[in-house]
Amino acid sequence: QSALTQPRSVSGSPGQSVTISCTGTSSDVGSYTHLSWYQHHPGNAPTIIIYDVSKRPSGVPDRFSGSKSGNTASLTISGLQAEDEGNYYCCSFAGSDTHVVFGGGTTLTVL
Amino acid sequence: QVQLQESGPGLVKPSETLSLTCTVSGTSIRSYYWSWIRQPPGKGLEWIGNFYYSGSTYYNPSLKSRVTISVDASKNQFSLKLSSVTAADTAVYYCACGKVSYYYMDVWGKGTTATVSS
Numbered sequence: 372q373s374a375l376t377q378p379r380s381v382s383g384s385p386g387q388s389v390t391i392s393c394t395g396t397s398s399d400v401g402s403y404t405h406l407s408w409y410q411h412h413p414g415n416a417p418t419i420i421i422y423d424v425s426k427r428p429s430g431v432p433d434r435f436s437g438s439k440s441g442n443t444a445s446l447t448i449s450g451l452q453a454e455d456e457g458n459y460y461c462c463s464f465a466g467s468d469t470h471v472v473f474g475g476g477t478t479l480t481v482l
Numbered sequence: 483q484v485q486l487q488e489s490g491p492g493l494v495k496p497s498e499t500l501s502l503t504c505t506v507s508g509t510s511i512r513s514y515y516w517s518w519i520r521q522p523p524g525k526g527l528e529w530i531g532n533f534y535y536s537g538s539t540y541y542n543p544s545l546k547s548r549v550t551i552s553v554d555a556s557k558n559q560f561s562l563k564l565s566s567v568t569a570a571d572t573a574v575y576y577c578a579c580g581k582v583s584y585y586y587m588d589v590w591g592k593g594t595t596a597t598v599s600s
Contacts, residue, residue: 405585416590464585470540476526
């Protein structure tokens with residue numbers, strides 16, 4: 372079971388936008404809309420920020436948005452704030468055998 | 483609101499079985515979908531397995547031969563057993579709840595560290 376591919380790190384200045392990619396295959400990201408994103412501040416529990424590719428749970432700011440094209444999903448954070456700094460993971464359904472697979476994680480640094 | 487708390491021994495010897503428990507409060511374990519996820523030091527999240535009380539249980543294929551997830555509804559708890567552990571199983575272990583499906587983890591516990599060492 373291979374992890375989905377994410378960039379190891381991205382960075383941006385306050386107020387800017389950043390996009391984190393999540394590349395899978397036609398067996399996972401490319402075939403299903405069960406795609407979610409998690410924000411993880413070290414030492415805390417991860418929190419879900421996007422589900423069903425582009426839906427936001429209540430309480431998640433609309434600065435966070437998700438999309439998908441082919442085998443690649445993307446998380447865009449606009450109007451970067453200092454508290455957005457942390458680790459971000461994508462997660463996809465990967466069929467009845469593999470079931471669930473995470474991305475390797477991306478560290479976001481707010482400059 | 484749904485809350486989860488992981489518990490278990492922090493230290494396990496190589497080749498032995500790691501046993502962890504997740505205690506659920508704020509809802510019945512007969513509702514929702516329940517998962518175990520882990521994060522080895524310096525690495526990303528790894529899905530271990532999940533289940534629905536009156537449905538199926540699924541395991542990560544790379545761990546399937548060593549993993550068992552079970553539930554005790556009378557205690558509103560579910561458990562993880564990972565056998566024949568090695569240092570590679572050292573990680574922070576999280577339990578989580580999905581309110582909508584097997585594939586999303588809406589609420590997470592704070593995690594518990596399990597170290598494999600002699």
